Amino acid sequence: MSTDTQAPAADQPDADETPEQKPSFMRLFGRYLTEANSVMVTIYSLLLAFFIGGILLIVSDEYVRSTYTYFFARPQDALSASWYLVRDSYIALFEGAILNLSTLERYSAGTAEFGDLLRPLSETLTYATPLIFTGLAVGLAFRAGLFNIGAQGQMIFGMLGALIVGFALDLPPVLHLPLAVIAGALAGAAFGAVPGVLKATTGAHEVISSIMLNNIAALFLVWAIGTEFLHSETKSDLITKPVDESAVMPKLLSSLGESLRVNWALIIGVAAAVFTWWLLSRSTFGFRIRAVGFNEHASATAGMRIGSTYTTTMAVAGGLAGLAGAALSLGVGSSGVTTNTALEYGFDGITVALLGRANPGGIVAAALLFGALKAGALSAQPDVPVDISTLLQAIIVLFIAAPALVKAILHLRTPRGGLVTLEAKGW
Amino acid sequence: MRLELKGLTKKFGSFTADDDIDLVVEPGQIHAVLGENGAGKSTLMNMLYGILTPTSGEILIDGEPVAFGGPGDAIAAGIGMVHQHFKLVGPFSVADNVQLGREHATAGVLSAKAARKAVLDVSEEYGLKLDPDAICEDLPVGVQQRVEIVKALSGPKTQLLILDEPTAVLTPAEITELLQIMRNLAAAGTSILFISHKLKEVQAVADTITVIRRGKVVAELEPTASEAEMASAMVGRAVTLQVDKSPAEPGEARLEVQDLTVVSDAGVKVVDGLGLTVRSGEIVGLAGVEGNGQTELARSILGLIKPDSGTIAIDGKDVHGTSPAARIHDGLGYIPEDRGRDGVISEFSVAENLVLNQYRNAPFSKRGAVNASAVRKQAADSIAEFDIRTQSPDEPVSSLSGGNAQKVIIAREFSRPRRFLVAAQPTRGVDVGATEFIHSRLVAERDTGTGVLLISSELDEIYALADRIAVIYNGRIVGEVAPDTPREVIGRLMVGADIAPVQEPAPVEDDAGESSTDEPSAAADDAAANDEEANGGDR
Structure with a gap:
C-alpha cells in the first residue's frame, strides 16, 4: 500500500456526494424525500396504508357501493359519496384518538371541562402503554437475533404475578404498588427465559417454543381465574378478585377528570424505553446482545457465551412484557382480571417493534400510533367499522416489511447502502 | 474470438x-x-x-x-x-x-x-x-x-x-x-x-x-x-516478496496437542489422533488442503468445540473444560480463517470490533457500561499502529477492504498480552501490500517469544514464514519437515500420497501416529486413486 489514500472497494457503488460542489439544502432534502430510506419508507407506508384503507372503506360501505352501480350515468354521486365517507371516517378516528372537535366547540362555549378535551388523548395513551412494554419486549429480543413471539404469554404471567401480589399482600401503598409491579416483571421474566433456555440447551427454535408457550399461558389464565384462590368472591362470571386499593396504579390526570384513565404505567413505560435504550447502546450487556444478534459466530470466537446471552435476553424481554401485564392488572383491570384483559397486546407488540425498527424511541412512537388507531376505532364505532384499526396496522406493517414494494409503487430511488429490512436471524 | x-x-x-x-x-x-x-x-x-x-x-x-x-x-x-x-x-x-x-x-x-x-x-x-x-x-x-x-x-x-x-x-x-x-x-x-x-x-x-x-x-x-x-x-511501489527473518530461537512449549480426536456431527473423525507441539519463538506452519481437520483443530484450541479425546495444553496448562473467554484472557490470540463469519462483526464499527473480545475488561467496561472514551482511544491507537485505512473509527467494518478488515483482527489480537497465537489463513483475500505487513507482524510476534501456529493452504505463505512445517492430512499430522523441504515433497504429503518413500528424515510424529500405521497406507491408496482420476483430465 502506498502513502496516498485508500480507494473504496471497486465493487461497492459509493455515495453520490461529490466533495467539489456541495448541493443546496433543498436539493438534498428533495433527494431525501424521494429516496427509499428507512424514515421515508415509514412515512410513505403510513400514507399508503391510509390510502388503501380508504379504498377498503369505500368498497365495504353498502350505500357508497350502490352509487357505483350508475357510475357512468352520474359519476359525481359515487365520487362525492366516496370522498365524504373516507373523510368522515378518518375525522372520526382523529376525534376519537386525539382531539374531538365538537368537544372543543363546547369547551370554548364553556359547556365542557378541560378534562373532556383531553379524553381522546388519554384513551390513546392508555392503549399505547401496554404496547410500549410489549414492543420493547419484542424489539430487545430482535436485537439479539431472536424472534420473541411469546410476549403475549409473558404478559399474561406478568398480569397474574402482579395481581396476586396486588390482592394477597397487605402493605402500605408505597411498598405495595412497587412490589406488585416487580412481581409482574419477575413472573414475565421467568416465563420469558423458558424459550431462551430451551434454545441455549437444546437448540429448539424460540419461535416454535414461544408460540406454544403462548397457548399454555392463555389456557393457564382461564384455569387460574376459575380457581378458588383467584376467583372473585362477589361475582359469578369468570373474573378475578380486585387488587387492593394500595396496589392500584394512580391515574396521572385524575385532577382534571375521573374519566381520564391514563395512569402511572405510562411513565414506567417511558422509563423502560429509556432503560432499554441505555441497555442496548451503552451497556456491556447490550454490546453482547447486538454482537450476538449480528453475528453469533464472531461473537463466540470472541469468547462470548451465546447460550447465556439468549437466555438472559429472553428473560429481560419477558420482564418487559411482564410489566405490560402488571400495567393491565394494576390499571384498567384492577377491579378484576378477565380472560379479555390482555387483549392481543403481546401480538401487537410484534408489529410495534417492526414499525419502530427495534429502536426504543421508534417503539414508543409506534406504540402511540397504534394506541391512537385503537382508541380512534373504538370511539368511532359503529359509524366506522372497528376493524379499520387492525386493518391499517396490518397494511402499515406489510409495507414496512417490504420496502421494495413501497419503492416500486412510488418509484423511489435506492438509498446508499440499499434497502433496510428488519429481520430476525436464524430462520 | x-x-x-x-x-x-x-x-x-x-x-x-x-x-x-x-x-x-x-x-x-x-x-x-x-x-x-x-x-x-x-x-x-x-x-x-x-x-x-x-x-x-x-x-x-x-x-x-x-x-x-x-x-x-x-x-x-x-x-x-x-x-x-x-x-x-x-x-x-x-x-x-x-x-x-x-x-x-x-x-x-x-x-x-x-x-x-x-x-x-x-x-x-x-x-x-x-x-x-x-x-x-x-x-x-x-x-x-x-x-x-x-x-x-x-x-x-x-x-x-x-x-x-x-x-x-x-x-x-x-x-x-x-x-x-x-x-x-x-x-x-x-x-x-x-x-x-x-x-x-x-x-x-x-x-x-x-x-x-x-x-x-x-x-x-x-x-x-x-x-x-x-x-x-x-x-505501485517496490514490494519485498521475501520476509526478513532471523533463525528461530524456540523455547518452551506453548502449545501441546496430544492424541486429539474430534468426531463431527456426521460421525466422521475429522481430527484423528493428532499430535503437535509449538514452542515459544517459533512459527509452525500447518500445511494441508483445506478440509483436512485444520478448522476443527483451530476451533478446539480456542475451545469452541470439545474434543472427543486427547489433550490440549496452552502455555503448559491443560485447558480442558475452560471457556474460550478464559483462554483468550490467559493469552491465546486467534485469527480465524473465515474473517467475515468468525473474525469481525461487519455491522459493528471498527472501534467496536477492536474490543470485541475485551469489552468486559478494564478499561473498556465501567460499572456495566461500555467506556466509550477508552474504546475510542484504543481505536485511535490501533488504527495508527496497524495502518488501518478507514474514514473513521465509527465506520462499519463492512466498508473496509479485506486487507483492512484483517488488520482490525490482527490489531485486536496483538493489543493484549499473548502467549500463543493461532493464525488461520491470515492473508486470505488480502492484497499484496497488506500481506507484506501482516507477514512482518507475524514474524515480529514470533521474535517477542510468542509461539505461532500458522494454518495456511497457501504453500507460498508457509514457506515465507514457517520455521518448521507440519503437514495435515485426514485429521492427522502426516509429516513434520524442515522449511527448506522441496514443494513436491510437501505437495505429495498434502494429498496423502504414501509418505514413506518420499520422506527422507523420519517423521517427527509422536506415539499416537504410530499406533495405527496400517491406516495411512490405505488412505494413501485411496488418494492415489483420486489422483489418477484427477490427472486423467489432462490427456
Missing part, C-alpha cells in the same frame, strides 16, 4: 471504479488481468459479462461493438464465465448442473440422455474428463471447478472464457492441472481472460499481462517479467 475493450469506464457516483480501460484479447490467447483487491478487476469482468453497464467506452467482439443487457446477452455473444465462488447446485448431478438454465427438454420433459451427451461432447472436445452422473457436492473442489468450466464452454458458441480468481480454492496439484487445461483450451482456439493476483500462475500461463491499479491500466507486461516487476506494478 477477438475481444477488444476501448476506453471502458465505470463510475459509481463520483467514484471511478474503472477508468478508460483498453484491452485486447486475441483469439486463442490467455490474457491475464492482474490487480489487487479493489483495483477494479471485478467491475471490469461484470461489465464484460453484462452484469454492470459501462458508463462510457465500448466492448467490441470481432470488431463489432456490442451492448449487453445482462449475462444472457454475454452468453449469447459467446462469453462464458467461471466465478470465483462456484454457482453449482450441490445435490444435482454434473449433467443437470451443466444444463441449468438451458435444459434439454421436449414438451417440458427433461431428457437425461441429451444432457449426459452434451456433457460428454464438451468434455471430449476439450479433454476435460467428467462423470455426468456424479453428484456435484460429492466432488473435490478441483473437479467442481471443471464442471463450471464445462458449463461455461457449453454455451451456444462460447469462444471466450473469463476465469475469476480460479486458483483460490485449489490444491497445488489441482492448480497445475487447471493451468494445463487453460493451455489446452487456448490451443483449441478459445480465448481466456484470467483474473488473478497470484504472480506465479500468471507468469506460468499467460501470453500477455495487463496490470490494473485503481481502475487504470498501469502496465502491459510480457510473461517474462519478473515477479518483483509484476508486484511493484500492482502495488
